[in-house]
Amino acid sequence: MKHDDPKLIDALAAEYVLGTLRGRARRRFERWRREWHVERRVQAWEDRLSGLALRLTPMRPSPHVWSQIEKRIGAQPTASSGTRTRPARPSRWRALAASIAILAVLAGGFATWRLMQAPDFLPLVTIVGEGATAPAWEIHGDASLRHLRAVAGAGATAQAGRSYELWALPDSGAAPVSLGLMPVTGQIDRELTEAQAAALQASSRVAVSLEPEGGSPTGAPTGPVLFVAERARV
Amino acid sequence: MAPKAPQSAGRSPAPSPDSDRDDAELTRLIAACATRDSRALRQLYDRTASQLLACMMRILKRRALAEEALQDVFVSIWQRAGQFEIRRGRPRAWLMSIARYRAIDVLRSERAELYREAEIEQLPQLVTEGAMDWAGAGRSAAALARCFELLSADQRRGIELAFVEGASHADIARVTRQPLGTVKSWIRRGLASLRQCLER
Numbered sequence: 001m002k003h004d005d006p007k008l009i010d011a012l013a014a015e016y017v018l019g020t021l022r023g024r025a026r027r028r029f030e031r032w033r034r035e036w037h038v039e040r041r042v043q044a045w046e047d048r049l050s051g052l053a054l055r056l057t058p059m060r061p062s063p064h065v066w067s068q069i070e071k072r073i074g075a076q077p078t079a080s081s082g083t084r085t086r087p088a089r090p091s092r093w094r095a096l097a098a099s100i101a102i103l104a105v106l107a108g109g110f111a112t113w114r115l116m117q118a119p120d121f122l123p124l125v126t127i128v129g130e131g132a133t134a135p136a137w138e139i140h141g142d143a144s145l146r147h148l149r150a151v152a153g154a155g156a157t158a159q160a161g162r163s164y165e166l167w168a169l170p171d172s173g174a175a176p177v178s179l180g181l182m183p184v185t186g187q188i189d190r191e192l193t194e195a196q197a198a199a200l201q202a203s204s205r206v207a208v209s210l211e212p213e214g215g216s217p218t219g220a221p222t223g224p225v226l227f228v229a230e231r232a233r234v
Numbered sequence: 235m236a237p238k239a240p241q242s243a244g245r246s247p248a249p250s251p252d253s254d255r256d257d258a259e260l261t262r263l264i265a266a267c268a269t270r271d272s273r274a275l276r277q278l279y280d281r282t283a284s285q286l287l288a289c290m291m292r293i294l295k296r297r298a299l300a301e302e303a304l305q306d307v308f309v310s311i312w313q314r315a316g317q318f319e320i321r322r323g324r325p326r327a328w329l330m331s332i333a334r335y336r337a338i339d340v341l342r343s344e345r346a347e348l349y350r351e352a353e354i355e356q357l358p359q360l361v362t363e364g365a366m367d368w369a370g371a372g373r374s375a376a377a378l379a380r381c382f383e384l385l386s387a388d389q390r391r392g393i394e395l396a397f398v399e400g401a402s403h404a405d406i407a408r409v410t411r412q413p414l415g416t417v418k419s420w421i422r423r424g425l426a427s428l429r430q431c432l433e434r
Contacts, residue, residue: 010429011422011425014425014429015421015422015425017331018393018396018397018421018425019293019334019338019396019397019400019401019402020396020401020402020403020421022338022342022402023342026338043323043327043328046323046324046327046328046330046331047323047324047327048378048428048429048432049378049397049428050324050326050327050330050331051375051378051379052378052382052393052394052397052398053289053292053330053334053397053398054285054326054330054375056285056288056289056292056398057288058284058285058287058288059284059287059288059291060283060284060287061283061284061287061301061304062297062301064301065283065301065304065305066276066279066283068305069275069279069305069308069309069312070272072305072309073272073275073308073309073312173323225316225317227316228268228316228317230265230269
């Protein structure tokens with residue numbers, strides 16, 4: 001399959017979304033969706049076509065459906081209020097959802113951190129894997145967001161031949177902008193380019209994706225997105 | 235295969251003034267799910283489960299099967315909520331897609347058992363003529379309805395059978411008594427025209 005023919009990709013994306021792409025071709029295309037340029041086309045078709053099915057008369061699910069969902073995500077019954085739930089327990093869906101574990105943890109204890117850090121670095125975000133007890137990374141930035149410091153935590157695990165890459169996700173919905181690779185041990189201080197800093201300023205969220213060693217070859221996320229997290233405002 | 239021909243899209247429904255607010259609220263709830271807030275998942279369920287179940291019922295034709303698949307869908311939404319952040323786009327389209335793909339996957343493995351008449355009678359119906367505003371789909375739905383009307387009747391039928399009923403090329407060929415190649419080309423051309431019209 002030619003990987004860079006936009007017409008072919010778009011035609012496959014359309015039939016994938018429509019549902020007429022079946023069997024092995026469908027499975028193969030699903031794997032291909034991890035590439036950003038493919039996923040964008042899928043999304044465009046989803047947005048285009050979804051209205052066709054939104055016209056169905058709604059059908060209320062039986063009460064047991066929700067209680068099963070609650071059980072499977074490991075939530076407390078929703079009657080009790082206020083508490084955040086523990087991350088989902090492993091399930092067959094966990095395996096299906098592959099390595100997409102997402103947990104956004106806003107940097108807490110702002111004041112404490114402020115005292116502990118060098119004066120010009122403020123905590124931006126702490127990234128913790130789903131079900132993990134230790135953070136994978138803590139990311140700090142200065143007020144101008146021109147300087148970033150990424151500190152690897154115990155939760156960051158090296159993967160042979162792969163690198164973790166940090167992305168700014170502009171609120172405008174524009175394409176993610178790479179902010180460089182993440183360390184798996186120790187810390188990295190990095191000066192961002194003006195364009196990177198501007199992208200980060202315009203983004204309230206950041207993401208980490210798993211890329212080939214040395215980072216994404218295309219300038220856009222190509223591997224699975226492992227984490228998406230909201231950053232603190234500095 | 236399909237017991238009833240789906241009705242055509244009808245005239246463009248009026249855009250819903252609430253659709254942007256609906257999008258914003260769903261986006262907020264999905265973001266809260268990404269931070270493991272199970273109450274947000276419950277609210278998302280209250281707002282969308284009936285619609286997603288209707289869509290899965292049309293594909294799977296059996297309530298027990300559709301409801302089991304609906305559970306999978308919400309567990310998946312819970313686990314993948316963070317991914318929505320990176321793609322953006324319309325939240326209802328995202329949710330609907332997760333539901334449809336799941337239903338299509340189930341369809342693949344359960345095909346032989348499907349289509350029992352008694353249950354087929356209770357399928358959700360397509361609402362036409364703006365009786366419902368395409369459930370908050372708003373402006374984009376109005377554009378889709380307008381462009382859909384411009385397709386040939388065969389193209390419309392093929393695309394609707396596939397999207398709403400989960401019909402494969404072969405299913406559509408059987409229902410419409412047309413050669414497979416003809417059906418494939420209706421759909422391919424129909425999708426291309428739809429895209430061209432929507433981008434104008």
